Amino acid sequence: MNIFVAGMMMETNSFSAIPCTRDSFVNAMYYRPEALGPEPEAAAYEQFGYRTFLRLAREKGYGAYASLHAFAEPAAPCRQEDYESLRDEIIDDLRSAMPVDMVFLMLHGAQMAQGYDDCEGDIIERVRAIVGPDIFIGVELDLHGNVTTRMAEASNALVACLLYPHTDFDERGEQLFEIGERFARGEIRTHNHIQRVPMMGLYYTTLPRMAAVNDAVLVAERREGIHSVSLMHGFAWADHPDVGAAVIVVAEPDRDDVPELARHLGRQFFAARDETCDLRRPIDDILDEIAASGEPGPFVIADVADNAGGGAGADSTFILQRLIERGVGDAALAMIWDPIAVDFAYRAGLGNRLNLRLGGKTGPFAGPPVDGDATVIALADAIEQEDPAGGLMFGIGRAALLRIDGVLVVVNSVRQQVYDPVCFTGLGIDLSALRVVVVKSTQHFYEYFGPLATKTFYCETPGSLTLDFDPARYRRLQRPIWPIDADAAPE
Numbered sequence: 001m002n003i004f005v006a007g008m009m010m011e012t013n014s015f016s017a018i019p020c021t022r023d024s025f026v027n028a029m030y031y032r033p034e035a036l037g038p039e040p041e042a043a044a045y046e047q048f049g050y051r052t053f054l055r056l057a058r059e060k061g062y063g064a065y066a067s068l069h070a071f072a073e074p075a076a077p078c079r080q081e082d083y084e085s086l087r088d089e090i091i092d093d094l095r096s097a098m099p100v101d102m103v104f105l106m107l108h109g110a111q112m113a114q115g116y117d118d119c120e121g122d123i124i125e126r127v128r129a130i131v132g133p134d135i136f137i138g139v140e141l142d143l144h145g146n147v148t149t150r151m152a153e154a155s156n157a158l159v160a161c162l163l164y165p166h167t168d169f170d171e172r173g174e175q176l177f178e179i180g181e182r183f184a185r186g187e188i189r190t191h192n193h194i195q196r197v198p199m200m201g202l203y204y205t206t207l208p209r210m211a212a213v214n215d216a217v218l219v220a221e222r223r224e225g226i227h228s229v230s231l232m233h234g235f236a237w238a239d240h241p242d243v244g245a246a247v248i249v250v251a252e253p254d255r256d257d258v259p260e261l262a263r264h265l266g267r268q269f270f271a272a273r274d275e276t277c278d279l280r281r282p283i284d285d286i287l288d289e290i291a292a293s294g295e296p297g298p299f300v301i302a303d304v305a306d307n308a309g310g311g312a313g314a315d316s317t318f319i320l321q322r323l324i325e326r327g328v329g330d331a332a333l334a335m336i337w338d339p340i341a342v343d344f345a346y347r348a349g350l351g352n353r354l355n356l357r358l359g360g361k362t363g364p365f366a367g368p369p370v371d372g373d374a375t376v377i378a379l380a381d382a383i384e385q386e387d388p389a390g391g392l393m394f395g396i397g398r399a400a401l402l403r404i405d406g407v408l409v410v411v412n413s414v415r416q417q418v419y420d421p422v423c424f425t426g427l428g429i430d431l432s433a434l435r436v437v438v439v440k441s442t443q444h445f446y447e448y449f450g451p452l453a454t455k456t457f458y459c460e461t462p463g464s465l466t467l468d469f470d471p472a473r474y475r476r477l478q479r480p481i482w483p484i485d486a487d488a489a490p491e
């Protein structure tokens with residue numbers, strides 16, 4: 001048996017001010033084996049996204065062809081010719097790897113490019129055109145994808161991660177691999193059934209109601225003839241008709257209980273829709289609670305609406321401004337993406353002061369810049385942080401720790417959310433000595449910061465990823481959809 005693996009992942013924010021080009025992938029994650037062949041080079045077995053498929057293929061003695069795996073930090077739709085060149089690398093590799101018995105793709109599910117609303121559907125259809133109707137195409141997705149009929153019809157099995165933070169990609173990959181093997185051996189057949197759930201939002205599976213919906217998914221997966229069930233949370237900061245949540249059931253094609261199962265899970269999922277947005281509180285509310293608390297810190301505040309991992313600029317100043325205005329001492333914030341401020345800090349030098357205009361650059365969602373007297377406390381240019389979803393290491397670029405009006409602020413040159421405490425500790429900050437720690441991240445910070453926090457808060461601001469959706473920004477949504485339309489309801 002021969003398998004072919006490839007991947008491309010980019011969560012696309014239609015409203016983002018940050019351009020996406022081929023370099024956005026090359027500079028973030030672009031892995032390409034030296035040569036295509038049935039014995040992938042050692043580095044391929046380390047590659048997030050398809051390492052699970054390669055490991056299993058090796059254990060079973062199958063041949064494996066590893067093609068491109070590319071990832072870019074979320075941003076605006078990719079420049080058309082750049083997306084096409086990356087896609088065609090995968091397609092050309094597949095052509096030279098043929099014949100293959102199974103194809104495994106690691107895709108995001110919410111990738112757009114100029115001229116393409118549905119990059120995943122485009123990639124899968126092109127793969128299908130090469131392998132023909134009978135070869136298994138399995139696709140592993142991020143649960144934040146906006147799943148489409150094209151994706152479902154062109155592939156044999158769509159399986160998404162179930163957890164947010166996404167710490168289960170490897171387990172879900174194993175499940176997909178097993179479905180592929182059984183399909184290739186002729187033991188099972190598959191059909192992707194999609195049930196749309198008309199809602200836009202974020203749903204943390206660490207919360208009790210969402211965890212219960214995931215438990216129901218695991219129970220459903222044990223039914224005879226049901227091969228996999230996924231909840232697609234959708235990605236709400238995109239504007240096309242497939243935006244929204246969905247249930248995917250991969251099952252034997254002739255089972256007539258599947259539509260009702262999917263509708264039932266969709267209604268349960270819909271019932272938990274407000275659990276996460278209820279957590280979001282204004283900054284003053286949070287700071288009041290911390291001020292009144294007799295407990296020691298650190299209290300962790302997530303700046304959820306300015307997450308680079310959702311296409312935000314990571315340079316909003318709403319929280320920093322309030323920390324300064326309220327004179328909150330013992331506070332540190334990371335990371336404001338501001339390459340000019342970083343450059344100024346490096347040129348000013350360690351221990352020196354500068355008049356700095358910081359942040360507020362990428363658009364109205366970033367708020368106004370903060371002008372202040374900054375002292376350069378530390379500089380570091382080799383910090384790498386670990387993304388708990390894939391165990392990947394990402395360099396944060398040149399970073400500087402500044403003290404601005406009493407608040408410690410980490411500024412850096414590579415736009416990225418905060419996953420890992422090293423974004424602070426790498427610059428000499430002792431988190432346990434602080435009262436308030438602010439991280440720009442929606443939820444992926446939680447894996448490493450949750451355990452060290454006295455309490456975690458999710459702060460709502462007018463940033464890019466606000467849950468206060470403005471219907472005027474959208475032109476192509478399928479309506480009704482919650483929360484824009486109060487009468488939206490699942491089938």
Ligand SMILES: [Zn+2]
Nearest residue numbers: 142143144166
């Ligand atoms: Zn995601």
